[in-house]
Amino acid sequence: MYEIPVASARLDPESAEWLRVLAGAGPRREAALARLHGMLLRIAQAEARRRGPRMRITGPELEDLAYQAAADAVMAITAKLGQFRGESRFTTWAYKFVILEVSAKIGRHYWRRPDVSLDAEDWDRLPGRFGFEPAQESEWRDLLAALRRAVDTELTARQREAFVALVLDGVPVDALAVRLGSNRNAIYKMMFDARRKLRAALAANGYLTHHTPGRS
Amino acid sequence: MNGWSALDRFLRTDPRDVGCAEAMELLHVYVDVVASGAPAEQRYPGIAAHLRACGPCGEDFEALLAAVRDTTD
Numbered sequence: 001m002y003e004i005p006v007a008s009a010r011l012d013p014e015s016a017e018w019l020r021v022l023a024g025a026g027p028r029r030e031a032a033l034a035r036l037h038g039m040l041l042r043i044a045q046a047e048a049r050r051r052g053p054r055m056r057i058t059g060p061e062l063e064d065l066a067y068q069a070a071a072d073a074v075m076a077i078t079a080k081l082g083q084f085r086g087e088s089r090f091t092t093w094a095y096k097f098v099i100l101e102v103s104a105k106i107g108r109h110y111w112r113r114p115d116v117s118l119d120a121e122d123w124d125r126l127p128g129r130f131g132f133e134p135a136q137e138s139e140w141r142d143l144l145a146a147l148r149r150a151v152d153t154e155l156t157a158r159q160r161e162a163f164v165a166l167v168l169d170g171v172p173v174d175a176l177a178v179r180l181g182s183n184r185n186a187i188y189k190m191m192f193d194a195r196r197k198l199r200a201a202l203a204a205n206g207y208l209t210h211h212t213p214g215r216s
Numbered sequence: 217m218n219g220w221s222a223l224d225r226f227l228r229t230d231p232r233d234v235g236c237a238e239a240m241e242l243l244h245v246y247v248d249v250v251a252s253g254a255p256a257e258q259r260y261p262g263i264a265a266h267l268r269a270c271g272p273c274g275e276d277f278e279a280l281l282a283a284v285r286d287t288t289d
Contacts, residue, residue: 043283051275088248095283096244099276130226132219140219147223167226173272185236188270192229199227208224 015090022081033074039091040098041070047102055106055172056113065109069101076101107174116171123148125168143207150201159194162187230269234262239273247280251288 011019021032044066052062076097084093110116126148132140151163165171165179166187177183202208239246239262246263249256257264267274 039287043286046283046286047279050279087242088244089284091287092244092248092251092280092284095287096240096247096280099279099283100240102279103272103276127219130219130222143223173270183236184272185240188236188273192233192235195227196229199229202227208227 010086012089015086018090018094019081019084022078033078036077036094037070037074040073040094041066043095044069044073044098044102047099048106051102051106055110057106057109061109065102065105069098069105073098073101103174107172108178110172110175111179116169120169121164122168129167129170143202146202146205146207147198150198154197154201155194159190159197162190163194166191228269230265232262232265233269234266236266236270236273239263239266239270240276243273243277243280247277247284250281251284 018032018036021028022036045063048057048062048066048069052058052065057065073094077094084090087093126144127134127137127140132144151160155163162176162180165176166173171179173184173187177187180187199208242260242263246256246260246267249259267277
């Protein structure tokens with residue numbers, strides 16, 4: 001049995017029922033777990049099918065990923081049932097677990113692809129990453145040269161490594177977090193600081209002040 | 217979106233941005249507010265700022281919102 005800290009009066013009836021049954025025992029709990037698993041599996045399958053092809057995950061591998069995500073989400077939900085504070089509907093809280101499981105599993109799967117590597121540092125990719133047209137190179141050449149200089153001179157080694165992986169190599173944030181033994185939040189914070197530094201460096205040299213969004 | 221605006225968007229940072237950890241911690245709350253039609257961006261400006269800037273968290277938000285809407289239709 002779990003200790004439920006949420007006042008049942010705060011919960012909508014459906015959430016209260018989920019919580020009551022899952023916190024209990026016996027066949028009703030087993031039936032509720034099976035129903036929850038079925039709901040989470042459908043969400044995992046839909047999300048895996050949506051994201052998978054972009055990450056070159058297809059077929060049985062994709063189905064396996066969805067099943068694993070649903071099973072792991074059910075385990076996490078039952079383990080953390082006492083942490084549900086009734087701030088949302090129970091099902092929304094539960095669905096979050098399976099969405100985050102799918103994200104994490106797809107991130108880990110990235111490095112199984114034979115064509116990915118962090119070894120290359122191909123700066124010729126930089127214009128394409130932001131959609132700069134080769135035909136207009138004379139307009140953006142100096143800007144991107146300044147950006148590259150700023151990456152080299154303003155960023156820490158770790159920030160530079162993350163910039164190269166995320167921007168030049170197109171590595172997804174979750175996959176980079178796995179490779180660096182980090183997490184999404186830490187990578188984001190590191191890049192948040194890096195982006196501020198790069199903007200400041202470009203602005204100090206007059207680039208971003210002269211070329212604002214919407215410029216054709 | 218042209219290269220200039222894409223680069224400008226990439227380099228733009230919002231001081232209200234709460235980061236991934238806090239955004240994911242409250243994502244279910246934020247999604248229920250959005251699904252209800254209430255002004256989630258006004259109630260949670262830091263989360264809204266983060267979801268605009270962070271691709272992976274934005275994708276998780278869209279996925280959770282779609283799951284909620286699909287199961288309540």
